[in-house]
Amino acid sequence: MPLEFEQPILELEARIRELRDYAEAGGVDLSDEIGLLEQKLERLQRETFANLTRWQRVQLARAPGRPTTLDVVERVFDDFIELHGDRAFADDPAIVAGLARFRGRSVVVVGHQKGKTTKENIHRNFGMPHPEGYRKAMRMMDMADRFGFPLISLIDTPGAYPGVSAEERGQAWVIAQSIQRMGRLRVPALAIILGEGGSGGALAIGVGNRVLIMENAWYSVISPESCAAILWRDAAQAEQAAEALRLTAHDLKELGVVDRVVPEPGGGAHRNPEGAMDALAEALAKELAELEPLSPEELLADRYRRFREMGAVEIV
Template sequence: MPLEFEKPILELEKRIQELKETAKATGVDLEAEVRLLEERLARLKGEIYGNLTPWQRVQLARAQGRPTTLDVLEKAFQDFLELHGDRAFADDPAIVGGLAYLEGQKVVVVGHQKGRDTKENLQRNFGMPHPEGYRKAMRLMDLADRFGYPFLAFIDTPGAYPGVSAEERGQAWVIAQSIQRMSRLRVPTIALILGEGGSGGALAIGVANRVLILENAWYSVISPESCAAILWRDAKEAPKAAEALKLTAQDLLAQGVVDAIVPEPEGGAHKDPEGAIRNIKEALLKTLEELKGLSPEALYQDRYRRFRALGAYAES
């Protein structure tokens, strides 16, 4: 489904297509016209995709066809073996995880999992985990720690599920515990924000030595819609909230909240998922290499210092 701001691009693409078809059907040479329009298309794309507003990026971060955790595990990793369940209550389909190899390196992975269509989205609760999802993530953190393998987390959630069942089973408690568990790991840890980094439900698997983010992903304390509903008393002001929250990859890099931005193909990762996944793989390998020399204790201290330093205040 095209996004509103992409419509001029689509219209131009359609015209070029029509022109090519006319040329083919009638035998008239329209190559010069086509080339002209194609140049215009490239300029238009550059203008639109080169000047995305924060709200447009939020829309790209949610676009259908954007690579999900399972897509990345399938294409960038080898021999992913999914492990299920929290050993206490249930298996949460909104968080997946298991064992995998990255270019021959043994790793343990988890990630939020959104559906790739409406049916799967319902099954996966739109990537909004219940407490059992975080308990599963913690189990896998322990597994990585026990065997000394790097722990990689993919973040893509609108937020932890805000419902009665989640509250009854201690949503706040498991998020706090997951933050703590991940912060204490003595193995290299990397978190990569694939799409949406919605608040505590994202951070619960985001306390890593290095935090990477895809170019059009967002990460903040609240979604733009909820923020607008509270501060502007109108969820329709979400574009303004997206602006104010400084939630884009570039903004987060400036704040020190993320360490590096992983580039996306033009028009967003959903336009060329394979290309995006290649970039993700490259970034993960590079980051793992950076963390390689650190001892278990140094990895813990590195993470402590990283998060301890975040914040802006005045001494007085």
């Protein structure tokens, strides 16, 4: 289902397609008309995306067709092999993990996984991990340290799952442990927010030396809907909450929470996932090249400094 603000763009695209088909079928030359409409389309798309509200960005971050962790693993990395299980209780399909190569070097990849269909989404629990998912992530961090491979994490979750069994098995505890484990990595750690960066469930795999974010992704302490439900006592105020939370890629760059915004192709990553993932691959390569010369001690100190400086306080 297209997003509301995409509607005029899609309509214009459909008209151009119709004209093309008509011209082809009837053998008439409509190239001037088509050219004009294409210019108009280009302008409309540019204007629409230059003026997106924060709430519209949130909708883009959730749009079906956006690249997921498994899509990135397929296109950006080579020789991926998925590894399963937390060695304690279960395998959590909401987090995928494994080994791969990135431009020649071995890396460890961990990421939240949403489904593309309702059925798959139910299987993946809409990308909301249980404690087992974070235990699997920590296992992979151990492996990255043991072999000296960079850890690359891909964030796309509305949040860790708020359920009875998750609480019984220590959801808060594993998130805390995962934050700690990632902070202690002696190898380069890169985190990328692909779509949704929902709270502690996202941060658990977000303690990178560098944190990157896709242009239309969001990252915050709470989803706009939950924030609205608590502060406005009305989930319908999500649009207002999204504005207040300053949760877009550019907001976060300004606040110093992320280091780099990865540009998405015109129309958003869901309309051109390959283009978005290629831009991501370039950004990853640049960041990794900067981190690789650092020693384990330098990487630890760099990560500590990065997070130690977060926040806005006044000292009197």
